[in-house]
Amino acid sequence: MYIPRHAGWTLKDFLGSDCAILPTIFTCPLQAGSGPKDILMSGPERLRSLFMSDFHLGSHHCKGERLYQFLCTVEADTIYLIGDIIEMNVLTKWPPYHSECISELIRKALAGTRIVYIPGNHDAIFLSHTGDYGRLLIETFAVHNSVNKKLLLVIHGDIIDRFKSQWLLNTLTWMERIGQINLWEIMRSYLGYFIRHHSDAFQGNMISFARHRGYTGIVCGHVHAPKISDVGGFIYLNCGDWTQHCTAISENRLGQFQMLNG
Numbered sequence: 001m002y003i004p005r006h007a008g009w010t011l012k013d014f015l016g017s018d019c020a021i022l023p024t025i026f027t028c029p030l031q032a033g034s035g036p037k038d039i040l041m042s043g044p045e046r047l048r049s050l051f052m053s054d055f056h057l058g059s060h061h062c063k064g065e066r067l068y069q070f071l072c073t074v075e076a077d078t079i080y081l082i083g084d085i086i087e088m089n090v091l092t093k094w095p096p097y098h099s100e101c102i103s104e105l106i107r108k109a110l111a112g113t114r115i116v117y118i119p120g121n122h123d124a125i126f127l128s129h130t131g132d133y134g135r136l137l138i139e140t141f142a143v144h145n146s147v148n149k150k151l152l153l154v155i156h157g158d159i160i161d162r163f164k165s166q167w168l169l170n171t172l173t174w175m176e177r178i179g180q181i182n183l184w185e186i187m188r189s190y191l192g193y194f195i196r197h198h199s200d201a202f203q204g205n206m207i208s209f210a211r212h213r214g215y216t217g218i219v220c221g222h223v224h225a226p227k228i229s230d231v232g233g234f235i236y237l238n239c240g241d242w243t244q245h246c247t248a249i250s251e252n253r254l255g256q257f258q259m260l261n262g
């Protein structure tokens with residue numbers, strides 16, 4: 001189980017020896033016979049690109065089994081993992097199927113898929129491992145040239161979230177660790193209006209952030225609000241999440257974007 005970079009480079013090098021999830025990732029056996037491989041055998045359309053974000057692997061909020069089954073049914077030339085893939089804030093144990101999700105991504109990489117991983121605020125530890133590892137590229141952001149000539153900025157989105165102040169993040173992280181809770185999910189449950197308002201404001205901020213820098217579209221995650229929209233010719237794509245919506249965005253050979261549900 002490795003993704004070659006230069007001779008001898010392994011995924012373990014990428015994750016780092018101090019990473020708490022390592023023992024379970026590398027020792028948890030794959031659970032066979034769950035069915036998704038049957039779908040794979042029927043020959044799925046190979047997508048040009050697949051955009052996904054906010055798995056929050058390691059958190060019990062992540063719908064790991066649905067994610068694994070979805071991953072087994074799609075193939076793409078490039079898979080963008082746009083942040084909050086691993087939940088580093090509330091990581092205590094490694095739930096079932098979460099290892100399988102990583103294994104399936106590694107299998108795809110070994111089979112020729114290019115994986116572009118852009119860490120978010122919940123897995124920011126991987127920002128210290130940016131680089132080109134062959135089939136795996138870890139970057140703070142990426143630029144995607146779409147079939148229909150759009151220049152898309154691919155970025156998690158926390159960078160322009162107005163709630164990014166460090167003291168607030170530190171406080172929330174501390175509360176999540178102490179209470180073993182996911183505050184974002186709690187807020188989502190009880191503060192629907194606030195979340196919608198925040199998502200709309202986030203979209204506006206993201207669009208102006210990217211437009212100002214010469215992009216004609218943006219792909220992001222972060223606010224767990226899946227969306228495909230065309231705002232005056234500017235493409236806004238939000239991948240959604242795998243804690244609630246179970247969504248991903250595909251780009252086919254014709255350049256069409258589609259929201260996929262897992």
Ligand SMILES: [Mn+2]
Nearest residue numbers: 084120121222
């Ligand atoms: Mn985030």
